[in-house]
Amino acid sequence: MPFDRLIDSIIKMDNPTVAGLDPKLDYIPGYIKEPIFKEMGNTLEAASEAIWQFNKGLIDALYDIVPAVKPQCAYYEMYGWQGMKTLKRTIDYASQKGMFVITDGKRNDIGSTMESYACAHLGKTDINGQAIEAFGADALTVNGYLGTDGIKPLIDICNKEDKGIFVLVKTSNPSSGELQDLKLQENISIYEKMGMLCEQWGSSIMGKKYNYSGVGAVVGATYPEQLLELRAKLPHTFFLVPGYGAQGGGAKGIAPAFDKDGIGAIVNSSRAIMCAYKKENCDEKDYAGAARREALRMQSDLRNFL
């Protein structure tokens, strides 16, 4: 079970953190990107190469203290197929270093198409009988608006390949309540309904060690009350919690995401880790060191409340 693997790493490192790799060009130190742009021009290839080198430095600095990374697809797609090549290199490198890789793609579609997304990001693509990993992450974020037949193909591949998914339940953004908080006639909100679907979908892919299924939920750190409520209602659903730090969620508010044994969630930090060298105002050549220091600071911050 993929989340058994992830939870094992979280416990071993005593750190329920995932480092978000959402690399904007502005985040990349000049000493990395300037020589690349000088050589390759202001091209998608050059930007993608700079991102790759930036990511590699971060992974090298984090892999022994942070159990997982979460590359955000959008920040690779914006550099075209060249950026997607960097996504693949990043996933491969983090995996080699033993990190659990969550591709943040929020993919969704009808069943037959979802099967292709499942192959792309979690399984393998069949080419005349040869099975090739297109991107090969350990877990993928998905959107459940299309219901069960958009989720089923993912679960089949998760069962086969020991992978997991995180379904958007209550997202961290300011307007998430516009739709997600609306009450249904059955007197629960849309996000609660989505959470209940996660429990239902997860029942066919239960973990053997920790009682969490392979169907997790995305629940934003910016909504601590909902974290508390959903933790109680969704006992088998592992949470991916974005919104810590830059988006305004604090460690105290995140505590309810965890169960009585202190597990059940992983907290994402992207900008605060990637741009720690800017906040520290240290030499930009120490950006990876600063990222490590911020990850350790976050670990200790989370520990205070768990």
Next chain:
Amino acid sequence: MPFDRLIDSIIKMDNPTVAGLDPKLDYIPGYIKEPIFKEMGNTLEAASEAIWQFNKGLIDALYDIVPAVKPQCAYYEMYGWQGMKTLKRTIDYASQKGMFVITDGKRNDIGSTMESYACAHLGKTDINGQAIEAFGADALTVNGYLGTDGIKPLIDICNKEDKGIFVLVKTSNPSSGELQDLKLQENISIYEKMGMLCEQWGSSIMGKKYNYSGVGAVVGATYPEQLLELRAKLPHTFFLVPGYGAQGGGAKGIAPAFDKDGIGAIVNSSRAIMCAYKKENCDEKDYAGAARREALRMQSDLRNFL
């Protein structure tokens, strides 16, 4: 306004059809793919090259009778970054031929991330002051589960670049009702609510010629009653209607998607066009000819009911 452009083409060709480019390897005639696999092996590169050649043949056969194409991202992502390169080549080629390109990605995320998706698929990516098109479609399908701040960045770029979006409202798959049909306490369904949000989001990007906004909606051909209901309730929302043909939606059921002037929607057909040569049982070298014949048959089928 992008949908003004699209509607102009639909009227000129008298054909409200978009050809879905969801190219599975099984769909590609042996005379195209076999020499490629022989030369390049069973690789992602080879599969992507075969898909590109297949798509090119289809576009050549369709561009003067079908106003738009809709490449489905999943079928390119499953071949890795190599597949995404074929997506880009396909978009560029269809655009050169004057076709309106709808990238079917169903993307969704929080505001700052959605801005990157908007740049990736509709706008341009800034690299040190140089603006480069990463994928460059005319419209993108998106999922509105995150509310307004996940849509706003798209609308800003649509306004700037003359592009459009289609928001998932009522999808064509069997389990779409599981969430989308649930009634809210305000006594409307979730899909109706999403439709109303489309009208609201679209109000800042109204067409000058046809009274449709740049925010369209995806409404499945498989649910004719909902098509009828939504057409009445969403007078400024242009519909993208998937599910005709292979998924079971017929031309009669689709008619309510159109307004009294016979505009307001575009109907997608993927497999029936791409695989027409299999159904016709003609020489596979005539696959593009068969696709054209099927597109003309579909045009006449739709005309009977409009």
